[in-house]
Amino acid sequence: MGLEEVTVAAMVSQLKSTLELQDVITDTGHFAALLKLGDKALAMSTDGVGSKILVAELMDKYDTVGIDCVAMVVNDILCVGAQPLAMVDYLAVEKPDPEIASQLGKGLAQGAIDAKIAMIGGETASLPGIVHNFDLAGAGIGVVDINGIISGEDIQDGDVVVGVGSSGIHSNGLSLARKVFLEEAQLKVTDPLPGYPNFSVGEVLLEPTRIYVKPVMDLLCEVEVHGLAHITGSGFNNLKRLKKGLSYNLNNLPEPMPIFKSIYSLGVNLEEMYRVFNMGVGFVIITTPDNVEKTLKIVEKYYPAQEIGNVVANGKGCVKLKTMEGSWIEL
Numbered sequence: 001m002g003l004e005e006v007t008v009a010a011m012v013s014q015l016k017s018t019l020e021l022q023d024v025i026t027d028t029g030h031f032a033a034l035l036k037l038g039d040k041a042l043a044m045s046t047d048g049v050g051s052k053i054l055v056a057e058l059m060d061k062y063d064t065v066g067i068d069c070v071a072m073v074v075n076d077i078l079c080v081g082a083q084p085l086a087m088v089d090y091l092a093v094e095k096p097d098p099e100i101a102s103q104l105g106k107g108l109a110q111g112a113i114d115a116k117i118a119m120i121g122g123e124t125a126s127l128p129g130i131v132h133n134f135d136l137a138g139a140g141i142g143v144v145d146i147n148g149i150i151s152g153e154d155i156q157d158g159d160v161v162v163g164v165g166s167s168g169i170h171s172n173g174l175s176l177a178r179k180v181f182l183e184e185a186q187l188k189v190t191d192p193l194p195g196y197p198n199f200s201v202g203e204v205l206l207e208p209t210r211i212y213v214k215p216v217m218d219l220l221c222e223v224e225v226h227g228l229a230h231i232t233g234s235g236f237n238n239l240k241r242l243k244k245g246l247s248y249n250l251n252n253l254p255e256p257m258p259i260f261k262s263i264y265s266l267g268v269n270l271e272e273m274y275r276v277f278n279m280g281v282g283f284v285i286i287t288t289p290d291n292v293e294k295t296l297k298i299v300e301k302y303y304p305a306q307e308i309g310n311v312v313a314n315g316k317g318c319v320k321l322k323t324m325e326g327s328w329i330e331l
Contacts, residue, residue, distance in 0.1 A: 026151065030241060031079035031230055032142070034149065041144050043082035047072035048137035051174045052206070057133055058189045059202040062100050065136060066107020067114070068171045071209035073140040074115045075230040075283065078216045081150035082142035084115055089122035093134040096126060104136060107208075114211045152242030152286075154226040157313035160292045161239075161248060165304035166282030168259055170209040172233040173276040177205060177259075180266045194265075195258020204259055212283045215302040219285065223295050227286035231278040236319045237331050239284065250309035250321035254280045261324070271329045274321060286311065 023036035032045040049065045049072070056062050066089075074084040089108055091101070101124075112119045117140065169177060181187045181201050189202030196204050212230075219225060227242045239248050256264075256279050264273055273279065285305075287295050292307055299305040309321070319331040 025149065026080065030151070031076040031228075032082065034080055034082075034144070036146065039146050041080075041082070041146055041149060043077045043080050043142040043144060044139065045073050045076040046137065046139035047076065048135065050171055051178065052171050053133070053135065054178065055174065055189065055202055055205045059206060061202070061206065062103035063106045064206050064208045066104050066109070067111040067208035067211070068107075069136050069138045070108060070111025070115055070117070070140075071211045072171055072232065073138050074117060074142075075209070075212050075232075077140055077142040078212060078283075079150070079228040079230055080144060081148050081220060081225070081228065082144035083217060084117050084140055084142040084213055086118045086120045087112065087138050087140040088120060089136065089138045091122065091124045091134060091136055092127050092131045093124065094126075094128050094131050096124075097134075100134065104134075108138075111208075111211060115213045148220070150220075150225055150228055152227040155243045155246055155286050155311055156226070157311060158289065159226055159286050159311040160289050160307055161250065161309040161311065162285040162287065162292065162295050162299070162305055163254065163281035163308035164212060164215065164283040164285065164299055165210075165254065166231070166257075166278045166280055167210045168207040168257060169205060170232065170278055170282055172278070174205065176268065176272075176276055177263060180263050180268060181205075185266050193259065194262050210282050210303065212303075215299045216283070216285075218301075219295060219298050222298060223287060223291050225285060225287050227284075229284040229286075231281050231284060233276070235273075235275050235277055235279065235331070236281075236321060237275060239319055240317060242286075245313065245315045245317055247312040247314050247316045248309055248319045248321075249312055250319065252306065252308050253321060253324075254304070254306060254308070256280050256324050264324075270323055270325060270327070271331075274323065274329060275331060279324075281308065284308075
């Protein structure tokens with residue numbers, strides 16, 4: 001395990017005993033936690049915007065990162081089959097700034113509208129000496145019928161993997177992207193980005209994370225779904241967070257967007273690209289072969305989607321994928 005995984009494990013090991021105090025359904029490590037409440041379960045998730053905030057600072061543009069904050073939370077809640085209901089936000093600032101706060105609030109409100117949730121409260125803290133400029137995070141809740149929970153345990157050999165298109169880099173891999181564009185290529189955030197003649201580096205990096213609530217909620221009413229995964233940090237390794245012992249053969253990924261091709265052209269290793277970035281797939285749906293056509297018909301009312309591979313029950317627990325260069329790598 002890497003240092004990040006070891007750090008998380010160190011904290012989780014101290015918290016496991018608390019799970020016995022309530023009727024907790026999901027194991028640690030899933031996209032969202034589930035707490036049983038009668039014949040329903042409460043889903044919870046928390047996340048932040050991360051280093052995308054640094055791009056917003058360089059651009060002096062803060063009206064979209066609130067959308068990212070909402071997206072990162074509600075998209076994880078979806079992964080257990082739950083309907084997101086509400087969020088609270090946490091804004092930590094170096095010093096109060098009403099204009100920045102107003103722009104952040106605008107993004108949070110837009111994200112909430114897109115996700116059909118209520119922003120029911122939050123906290124703002126002034127932390128000079130601890131926070132530089134600001135940090136933004138949120139926590140959300142959702143609800144699902146007990147018999148409607150999607151844990152991934154129903155995934156089986158031969159199931160089909162459907163990928164739903166991303167809007168770009170979303171909110172993960174920004175540290176690597178900034179290093180490549182701003183440090184190694186010595187571009188400015190206001191410089192045009194190759195492949196995007198009408199947009200600057202900063203504008204492309206700030207493109208908000210897609211919110212997948214509407215297509216997924218529509219889908220769950222109509223189709224038998226075995227697994228759902230939000231493709232965020234760690235790229236397609238996120239599929240391993242579902243049922244253990246399964247492998248994924250991804251042989252039909254979409255053509256990566258220009259932003260990913262630009263990062264690759266500037267020297268990032270191909271395997272690292274697929275370990276870090278979503279590569280154009282922001283969300284994954286796993287269903288039976290006879291449900292693929294119906295799944296695509298529903299999801300494509302909102303976003304591009306396509307069949308990208310299948311499930312293999314070989315016990316290896318790996319992700320094998322065909323890259324944009326035509327080579328195969330195993331994660």
